[in-house]
Amino acid sequence: MSESKMRGKLIEGVTGSWEVVIGLEVHAQVLSNAKLFSGASAAYGGAPNSHVSLVDAGMPGMLPVINEYCVEQAVRTGLGLNAQINKVSVFDRKNYFYPDLPQGYQISQFKQPIVGEGVVVVDLPGGESVEVGIERLHLEQDAGKSLHDQDPNATFVDLNRSGVALMEIVSRPDMRSSEEAAAYLKKLRAIVRYLGTCDGNMDEGSMRADVNVSVRRPGAALGTRCEIKNVNSMRFVAQAIEYEARRQIDVLEGGGSIHQETRLFDNKAGVTRPMRSKEEAHDYRYFPDPDLLPLEFDDAFIARIKATLPELPDAKKARFVSEYGLSPYDAGVLVAEREIAAYFEAAAKGRDAKAVANWVTGDLFAALNRDGKPIGESPVSADALGEMVGLIGDGTISGRIAKDVFVIMYETGERPAKIVEERGLRQVTDTGAISAAVDEVIASNPAKVEELAKKPKLIGWFVGEVMKKTQGKANPQAVNEALKAKLGHLLGE
Amino acid sequence: MSDLMKMTLAEAREGLRARRFSSAELAAASAAEIAKARPLNAFIVETPEIAAAMAAASDARLARGEGGALEGIPLGIKDLFCTKGIQTTAGSHILEGFKPVYESTVTQKLWDAGAVMMGKLNLDEFAMGSSNETSYFGPAVNPWRRGNDDAKLVPGGSSGGSAAAVAAELCFGATGTDTGGSIRQPAAVTCIAGIKPTYGRCSRWGIVAFASSLDQAGPMARTVKDCAILLREMAGFDPKDSTSVDLAVPDFEAACNAGVKGLRIGVPKEYRIDGVPAEIDALWEQGIAWLKEAGAEIVEVSLPHTKYALPAYYIVAPAEASSNLARYDGVKYGLRVENDDLTRMYEQTRAAGFGREVQRRILIGTYVLSAGYYDAYYLKAQKVRTLIAGDFKAAFEKCDALLTPASPSPAFGIGEKTNDPISMYLNDVYTVTVNLAGLPGIAVPAGISKDGLPLGLQLIGRAFDEETLFSAGSVLEKAAGFTGKPGRWWA
Numbered sequence: 011m012s013e014s015k016m017r018g019k020l021i022e023g024v025t026g027s028w029e030v031v032i033g034l035e036v037h038a039q040v041l042s043n044a045k046l047f048s049g050a051s052a053a054y055g056g057a058p059n060s061h062v063s064l065v066d067a068g069m070p071g072m073l074p075v076i077n078e079y080c081v082e083q084a085v086r087t088g089l090g091l092n093a094q095i096n097k098v099s100v101f102d103r104k105n106y107f108y109p110d111l112p113q114g115y116q117i118s119q120f121k122q123p124i125v126g127e128g129v130v131v132v133d134l135p136g137g138e139s140v141e142v143g144i145e146r147l148h149l150e151q152d153a154g155k156s157l158h159d160q161d162p163n164a165t166f167v168d169l170n171r172s173g174v175a176l177m178e179i180v181s182r183p184d185m186r187s188s189e190e191a192a193a194y195l196k197k198l199r200a201i202v203r204y205l206g207t208c209d210g211n212m213d214e215g216s217m218r219a220d221v222n223v224s225v226r227r228p229g230a231a232l233g234t235r236c237e238i239k240n241v242n243s244m245r246f247v248a249q250a251i252e253y254e255a256r257r258q259i260d261v262l263e264g265g266g267s268i269h270q271e272t273r274l275f276d277n278k279a280g281v282t283r284p285m286r287s288k289e290e291a292h293d294y295r296y297f298p299d300p301d302l303l304p305l306e307f308d309d310a311f312i313a314r315i316k317a318t319l320p321e322l323p324d325a326k327k328a329r330f331v332s333e334y335g336l337s338p339y340d341a342g343v344l345v346a347e348r349e350i351a352a353y354f355e356a357a358a359k360g361r362d363a364k365a366v367a368n369w370v371t372g373d374l375f376a377a378l379n380r381d382g383k384p385i386g387e388s389p390v391s392a393d394a395l396g397e398m399v400g401l402i403g404d405g406t407i408s409g410r411i412a413k414d415v416f417v418i419m420y421e422t423g424e425r426p427a428k429i430v431e432e433r434g435l436r437q438v439t440d441t442g443a444i445s446a447a448v449d450e451v452i453a454s455n456p457a458k459v460e461e462l463a464k465k466p467k468l469i470g471w472f473v474g475e476v477m478k479k480t481q482g483k484a485n486p487q488a489v490n491e492a493l494k495a496k497l498g499h500l501l502g503e
Numbered sequence: 504m505s506d507l508m509k510m511t512l513a514e515a516r517e518g519l520r521a522r523r524f525s526s527a528e529l530a531a532a533s534a535a536e537i538a539k540a541r542p543l544n545a546f547i548v549e550t551p552e553i554a555a556a557m558a559a560a561s562d563a564r565l566a567r568g569e570g571g572a573l574e575g576i577p578l579g580i581k582d583l584f585c586t587k588g589i590q591t592t593a594g595s596h597i598l599e600g601f602k603p604v605y606e607s608t609v610t611q612k613l614w615d616a617g618a619v620m621m622g623k624l625n626l627d628e629f630a631m632g633s634s635n636e637t638s639y640f641g642p643a644v645n646p647w648r649r650g651n652d653d654a655k656l657v658p659g660g661s662s663g664g665s666a667a668a669v670a671a672e673l674c675f676g677a678t679g680t681d682t683g684g685s686i687r688q689p690a691a692v693t694c695i696a697g698i699k700p701t702y703g704r705c706s707r708w709g710i711v712a713f714a715s716s717l718d719q720a721g722p723m724a725r726t727v728k729d730c731a732i733l734l735r736e737m738a739g740f741d742p743k744d745s746t747s748v749d750l751a752v753p754d755f756e757a758a759c760n761a762g763v764k765g766l767r768i769g770v771p772k773e774y775r776i777d778g779v780p781a782e783i784d785a786l787w788e789q790g791i792a793w794l795k796e797a798g799a800e801i802v803e804v805s806l807p808h809t810k811y812a813l814p815a816y817y818i819v820a821p822a823e824a825s826s827n828l829a830r831y832d833g834v835k836y837g838l839r840v841e842n843d844d845l846t847r848m849y850e851q852t853r854a855a856g857f858g859r860e861v862q863r864r865i866l867i868g869t870y871v872l873s874a875g876y877y878d879a880y881y882l883k884a885q886k887v888r889t890l891i892a893g894d895f896k897a898a899f900e901k902c903d904a905l906l907t908p909a910s911p912s913p914a915f916g917i918g919e920k921t922n923d924p925i926s927m928y929l930n931d932v933y934t935v936t937v938n939l940a941g942l943p944g945i946a947v948p949a950g951i952s953k954d955g956l957p958l959g960l961q962l963i964g965r966a967f968d969e970e971t972l973f974s975a976g977s978v979l980e981k982a983a984g985f986t987g988k989p990g991r992w993w994a
Contacts, residue, residue, distance in 0.1 A: 064605055068830040070598065071585045071607060071709040073744050103826050105872070107849055114829020167834070295872035297881060300716035300823050302745050 019187040020228060023259045028225045030255040031232060032191045033183035034247075036198055037176045038208040039152070039216035040083045046151050046175035047074030047117065054214045058157070058168035066154075066173040068112030073301050076101075080175040081305065083207040084124050084149050085315050087177055090205045090322055091144050093128025095312050099148075101302045105295045110154035110167050118178075120296040123148035124305065130181075130201070131324055132194045133342045142194050143182030152176050177208065183222065183232065188251040192244045195219060196346065200323050204348045218242045223254040225262065233258070234268040238282050241275050250275040254282050326351055334363035343371050349385050356392035361399045369395055373413065377420050389423045390416070398426035406430060408437050410482055438483045441492065447479040448472075448492045463500045469493060507532040512576055512675040512729035519565060519575045526565065526575025529675075530558035530619050533577035536673045537621060542993040543644045545658075545668040547582050548590050549622040557619040564617065572736055574617030579668045579677040582623035583630055584610045584720075585709040589620075593711040594628040594638040594661075597856025598837045607709025608741045609678060609720045616736040621674050625664030628858045629828065630685055630713040633930035635663025636921055637860040645693055645914045646671040646989035649954040653992070656914040656956070659689030659930075665723045666693040670989060676724035676733050680710060682717045683816050684910075684934025687946035690723055691909035691959025694948040694985065696730045696976065697723040699934075701967045702941035703748035705734075706741030712827040714820035715746075717938040727947060727976040731755035734969065750967060758970035759977040764798035766975060769902030773809040774933060776911065783908045783958065786950040790906055790960045793982035794975065804898040804905065808890040809936060815891070816935040817928060818871050818884035824861075825868025831856060863924065892940040895963075904971050905963040907933050909946040913956035937963050945972040949983045957987075 020027040045052050048065040065072045088095050102120040125147035133139045154172035158165050179198065185191045199217060202208035210217050219241050224233035236258070238250045253275075258268050273282040298304075321329070323345045330341035330351075344354045344367060358366040374395065378388060398415060401407045407415060407430055418429050430436055438444060451472060452459060462468045476489045494501070507529055510518065518524055534551035554577060561575035585591045585603035592598045606614070614620070625643040627635050634657035635643040645658040646667055658667040662679030666689035669677050679686035681699035690697030698721045705720040712718060722733030735756065740749040770791060775784065795801055833839035833852030840851035857865065871880035898905065911932055920927045937944040942963055949960040960979055964972045 067835060069603065069605070069836070070591070070593070070601070070711045070830070071603075071707070073708050075743060075745050105826050105829060107829065107832060109832075109834045109845070112830060112835055114832060115826055293874045295826070295869065295874075295877075297822060297826070297872050297877070300714070300746075301712075 019189075021225070021255055021259060023263050025263050027228060028255070028259050029186060029228045030251065031183045031224045031226060031235075032185035032188075032251055033222040033235075034181045034185070034191060034194060035220040035222070036179045036181075036195065037218050037220075038087075038179060038198075038202055038210070040080050040149075040175035040177055041206060041208055042077060042080050042083060042175055044077050044079075045173040046077055046080050046149060048173050050173065052174045054216070056170055058166070059170065061170040062172065066112065066169055068114070074117060074299070076302065076305065077175065080149060081124070081307070082315055083175075084147060084177055085307075085312060086205050086319065087179075087202060087207045088125030088128065088147055089312075089316055089319055090201045090207070091125070091128035091130060091147065091179070093144055093147065094126035096122065096124055096126055097307055097309070097312075098122065099124040099305045101149075101299045101305065102296045103299045106292050108153065108156075109165065110156045110169070110172065112154065112169060112172060116151050116153060117299055117302070118150035119148035122304075130194065130197055132190060132197045134189065134193055137339045137342075140184075140190060142184040142190075145180040145182050147177050147179045150176050150178055183224075183235075188248040188255075191221065191251055192248045195244050195247055197323070200346055200348075204320055204322055212243050215242060219247055221247055221250055221254075223251055223258070224268070225255055225258045234270050236268065236271055236273050236282070238273050238275050239285065246275055246277050249277070249280055250282055253280060257282065320348075334358060334367070336364060336367050340367045340371060347385065353385050353388070353392045357396040357399070359396060361396045362403050365399045365402065366396060369399060369416070373416050389421070390419045394419055394425055401426055401430060405437060405439065405485065407435055408482070408486055410477070410486070411435050411437065414482075435483060437485050438480050439485045439488055441488060444476070444480070444484050444488050444492050447476050447484065448489070448496055450479065451475045452496060459497065459500070462497060466501050469497070469501065472497070508536050508672045510675070511726050512724055512732055513726070515576055515675050516573070516732070522565065526558035526561040526619060527555065529575060530554040530577050530621070533621050533674050536671070537668070539994045540668075540671050540673050543646060543667045543671055544641050545625055545643050545664040545671065545673060546579065546622040547592060547594070547625050547640045547664070550589060550620055553589070554619050554621050557614070561617050561619060571616035572732065573613060575619060576617070576676070577619045577621045577674045578613060579621050579624045579665060579674045580610055581626055581662050581665050581678050581680060583626055583680050583711045584678055585711065586610055586620070586623065589623065591623065591711070592639070593630070594626045594640060595831075595856065595858070595861065596639040596838060597831045597853070598711075599639070601837050603709075605709060608706035608743065609710065609737045611709075612736055612739065613678070618736070624662070624668055624677055627661035627663065627685075628861050629711065629824065630661035630680055630682055630718075631824070631860050631864055632660040633684065633688055633927055634915070634917070634920065635660040635689075636917060637858050638663075639858060642917050643667045644917070646993070647693060647914060647956055648990065648992065649956060655917045657692075657917055659692040659910070659914065661685040662689050662697070662723060666690055666695060666697070669693070669695045669723050669725060671991075671993070672725075676722055676729055678720060678737070679723045680713075680718055680720050681934075681938065682713050682719075682820060683938050684931040686721045686723055687934050687944055687959070687961055688910045688930055690946040691948070691961070692914040692957060694957030694959075694987070694989075695723055695725050696727045696945065696947050696980065697721060698730050698734060698945040698969065698972065699937065699943060700734060700738060700969055701748075701943045702938075703746055704738045704943070704967065704969070706739070706744040706747045708741055708743040714823040715827060716823060717816075717820055719938070727945070727973060727980050728756060728759045730945070731759050731973045748967070753970055755969060755973050758973040761970070761974040762797060763794055763975050763978045766799045766904065766971065767802050767902040768794050768799045768975065769802050769804035769898050769905045771804050771806045771809070771898065771905055771907060773806050774907045776932060779908070779911045782950075782952050783911060786958050786960065787906070787908050790949055790979055793979055794906065797978045797982065799975070802902050804901055806891070806894040806898060806936065808887060808894050811887045812891055812936040812939055813928065813932055815884040815887035816931070816939060817867070818880050819888065819939070821864040821868035822872050822881050823868070825865045825872065828857070828861070828865060860924070888939045891936055895936075895940045895942060899965050903965070904975050906975075907961045907963065909933060909959035909961040913952040913954065913958055933961055942966055943969045943972055945969075945976045947976045947979045947983075948985045949979055951987065
């Protein structure tokens with residue numbers, strides 16, 4: 011594609027080029043039935059304050075107890091990020107006052123996170139890939155939610171989210187364009203979804219990103235960054251970066267300087283705005299939570315989790331390339347979602363895998379996108395799609411007829427063999443019938459036949475006419491052969 | 504006064520089992536004494552109706568030949584333990600009127616053992632104090648007086664109400680909590696026994712937190728044996744407290760009779776502190792002699808980092824407190840001073856809800872955790888803590904328990920030290936090291952000051968070796984042969 015898809019994309023300012031440097035802090039809600047330190051349900055939704063334990067409400071004398079499953083999930087994620095797993099980590103208190111923070115502090119991990127450095131390979135739309143470093147992953151509690159729109163005079167607080175386990179995944183400032191940032195987020199989402207450690211549902215807030223953006227002259231030292239808080243879609247991440255980079259360049263080129271600050275992305279206006287300075291003037295007074303012992307586990311614990319890891323996107327992509335002969339690009343598209351990869355593999359079983367890949371990424375994706383349906387709701391089952399590719403392969407239908415068959419399959423959910431049979435779409439391979447149609451076309455178009463001698467490409471027009479006459483059912487190869495037999499002399503063959 | 508209340512807890516237990524009297528009678532006698540003793544201000548809430556109902560249930564169980572280890576025994580509960588449906592204040596205005604919907608693990612275990620609840624006992628606000636004078640509900644008063652002087656004396660703190668109630672024979676025992684000496688110092692100055700168990704021995708679940716890494720619940724009673732009986736029921740692993748330890752609870756009562764023959768008792772030279780009254784040192788020498796006579800070997804040991812303990816404690820404890828008390832913000836429960844501006848609501852609620860000492864400690868704690876100060880204060884204090892624990896570890900290679908004074912002075916007058924926080928903090932000089940190292944410590948009545956006030960000795964043990972403390976404590980108690988009781992000036 012265009013230059014914008016390339017690594018090291020530069021932004022032109024009036025005084026020259028600028029490079030944008032991006033790092034992401036992604037908050038991913040741990041898939042777990044219970045909260046990080048209490049037995050209350052971590053499910054999304056529910057009537058306000060219906061998923062709240064005494065611990066989550068910060069009642070006097072209540073104590074946190076670590077949910078071992080959440081620890082397992084964090085380790086699983088760390089393994090999926092090819093990261094160092096820290097067998098000893100420490101929970102700290104991050105102290106600040108807010109009505110939706112009942113304890114007056116958030117339990118997080120500050121100096122000793124559960125997961126250390128790792129790396130994510132990010133596939134770019136051009137087929138290229140880049141590595142983005144992971145600095146750390148730590149576990150922390152979510153806060154509750156302040157509801158400002160329920161009453162004209164009061165703010166209400168819903169503590170359902172209070173205490174829900176989050177993984178904060180911090181990247182290195184390794185991204186150089188909004189496309190890379192979006193691709194990184196997409197890859198991260200794919201990995202946690204493969205692992206089953208986060209549902210990646212950005213609409214429900216189970217994944218959200220704080221985006222750190224700075225700009226610099228190419229090759230210069232890092233510029234001062236601004237942090238854009240709580241961006242909750244991939245599109246907004248890209249938009250926020252585009253806006254923020256341009257804003258910083260304008261400030262710098264106007265002779266100003268960037269001061270480190272926290273900003274919010276206004277997705278309606280498409281701009282970032284500074285948060286009120288009061289909210290950023292925190293000294294969180296981190297210190298180890300004395301209610302919790304350091305979190306310790308052994309190699310066996312890690313090994314047990316490692317043994318349950320599924321095949322991850324990178325490995326699956328490599329296998330799709332080697333096993334099915336797919337292009338890296340197609341393989342990358344198919345492994346982006348675990349469900350899509352599974353669909354492809356089910357459909358490709360015993361079939362022409364490349365053809366299946368083309369149908370999945372082509373007609374099927376187009377139809378699903380049009381209807382806003384996930385692959386799990388596809389009216390065309392993997393098995394049916396495989397069957398259809400089989401019908402093409404064995405010559406029962408032509409690729410062209412298959413397009414129509416697919417539309418009917420998608421609309422009715424019927425099996426392709428049945429559709430072909432009932433609607434008489436079987437490909438005509440009877441040379442007599444084809445020959446007759448060819449003769450008819452030649453006879454009724456003498457002018458075109460004359461033209462053909464000068465313009466051999468017109469043979470395609472003849473193919474088209476013959477196909478029309480046979481309602482598309484003629485075997486295209488047979489039509490070609492028949493035409494060549496009768497008109498070949500004009501083509502100098 | 505009914506003679507019933509003069510019994511020890513152990514005697515009351517035997518009497519109940521033998522059906523010589525009923526739990527209902529005990530509860531009624533206790534309630535009557537509590538009502539008469541209101542000048543002591545030991546209770547914040549009295550619960551005679553609850554006590555009567557619990558006692559009736561105990562009597563029914565006893566009649567069936569059933570009942571737990573504390574069946575029918577009237578107890579007082581420090582108002583730091585959350586008690587279901589009963590106001591729990593931590594001695595603070597900010598929690599006035601707060602009725603928990605849950606019961607602390609320790610008190611639940613006591614009720615499960617059949618104990619009878621007489622009410623909630625006064626304490627320093629959020630357990631911050633050594634004299635019970637920081638309570639929003641006014642100071643509890645020591646039943647003891649200096650000779651014929653009728654000046655009111657403090658019962659020590661923070662478990663001052665517990666100490667006063669037990670010393671005045673209002674109930675047979677009480678719960679206390681000890682963060683820097685809050686069981687042992689009040690026990691020492693009111694002539695009762697009190698033990699701070701090893702950190703992790705009793706669950707902290709449902710106890711209003713002061714300094715989480717130091718807080719530990721323990722019993723206060725008139726004899727060492729009574730403490731042993733109570734602790735057995737209070738202790739035990741609780742999965743709801745990540746710092747509680749999964750260890751079997753020994754038969755502490757049996758340990759009371761084990762004696763000290765062959766035990767090595769360490770005497771730490773650094774606990775001879777300048778400016779401490781001679782009578783404290785004399786008492787200490789007396790204690791050494793008693794243990795020696797009973798067959799213990801006395802060894803001098805060194806705890807070289809002792810002098811850093813008090814400063815380290817007054818960094819760690821306020822730091823944790825500043826965070827633990829952040830939840831009292833006017834949003835969810837307790838006091839709220841309304842204001843349209845959120846920050847003002849916080850400020851005004853906390854200004855009105857917390858007393859001066861609590862505010863002072865929140866400020867100290869906030870300061871020592873602040874960016875730029877954390878390493879110099881909090882981190883350094885934690886290092887000191889590690890060194891102090893190391894001191895004890897080394898000492899316990901040479902001995903089985905340590906003997907020290909429990910308090911640097913006898914009870915002092917109400918108001919005498921309130922304007923001098925440093926001199927108030929010095930009350931904990933013998934006790935804080937034990938909390939910093941997480942070890943068990945027991946205070947035992949041992950002598951009388953020149954003014955006729957009780958003085959106590961402290962024994963410090965290895966982690967989870969409370970049994971040695973009960974053995975040696977019983978020996979001291981027996982040797983001291985203490986029979987004096989405070990005059991019942993309040994009745």
